[in-house]
Amino acid sequence: DLQALKLLFEDPSEPEKVTHLLLKKDFMGRNVLFPACILGRCEVVKELIKYGASVNSLTSRGYSPLHCAAAWGQLDMLKTLVEMGADIKACNFCNEKAYEIAIRYNKTECADFLAWAEAKLELKIYISFVHQSITDLEKLQGKLNKEYKNQTMAACKSKNEWLEHTKNPTTHDFVEQKLQLEAIMQTIFSKLKTSSDSGKSTSKS
Structure with a gap:
């Protein structure tokens, strides 16, 4: 919920919740940007990055939000991430850039954009x-x-x-x-x- 997210970030009485949300990672090392990228929530991602979420955060295997968006075929998300400063050349543990991920999963439009x-x-x-x-x-x-x-x-x-x-x-x-x-x-x-x-x-x- 974008509106709820904005209210949380703008609430001066909840700094610990904001910090926890931005820094928390799951067992694979994914921060809050990753599920938003999978779902194609561009405005949510912009808001998260605005308040400190790292656009180039990496999982334990070196996957970035850009890799994630490429794998799920989220073209608009890729454009948003690149606009927000995502590292196009970042490689995962297999030395694959987001472009190679898009190719692997047959996401042609995403590969072309990257x-x-x-x-x-x-x-x-x-x-x-x-x-x-x-x-x-x-x-x-x-x-x-x-x-x-x-x-x-x-x-x-x-x-x-x-x-x-x-x-x-x-x-x-x-x-x-x-x-x-x-x-x-x-x-x-x-x-x-x-x-x-x-x-x-x-x-x-």
């Missing part, structure tokens, strides 16, 4: 990696000239704008955008290596 979400995440991670690499002055000072830095910054900006403004991108679209950025960076890294090798040769002579 593949899409991971492709989006991979693009974001790579953009962040590239941006961090060129803004780390301690590592790159004197190694990255202005031209290469501007090219890299422009490429990152372009991909971020694509992420922000592209409507209904597909999994393939995310993969292609990442490959394009990797190709740009490979060219720049190759130029940097050539410049570095040339500098070493000059210093030796």
Whole structure:
């Protein structure tokens, strides 16, 4: 009951009940999020996470709420959990991500969504990696000239704008955008290596 849950959380006289509800786990290590995920109670899950339930809580065998939602084919729940910060790459004791669980139980729509979400995440991670690499002055000072830095910054900006403004991108679209950025960076890294090798040769002579 969502309303009863909200009343409990908003009642200042019952802090121990709230703490007990959020921290309690069953013999398999499942917290209160797991049954809500099985039942597809998205609003309940949002409320629980809002008040401190861990979206990335793991059972004794490494299953997360995301694994659970995938196994039961709860597509809307998967979307909610990802939106709330669930770790798409979390693996259980068999080294399976939620995507593999969805495949195992023939939950095709869930598997498609998780593949899409991971492709989006991979693009974001790579953009962040590239941006961090060129803004780390301690590592790159004197190694990255202005031209290469501007090219890299422009490429990152372009991909971020694509992420922000592209409507209904597909999994393939995310993969292609990442490959394009990797190709740009490979060219720049190759130029940097050539410049570095040339500098070493000059210093030796």
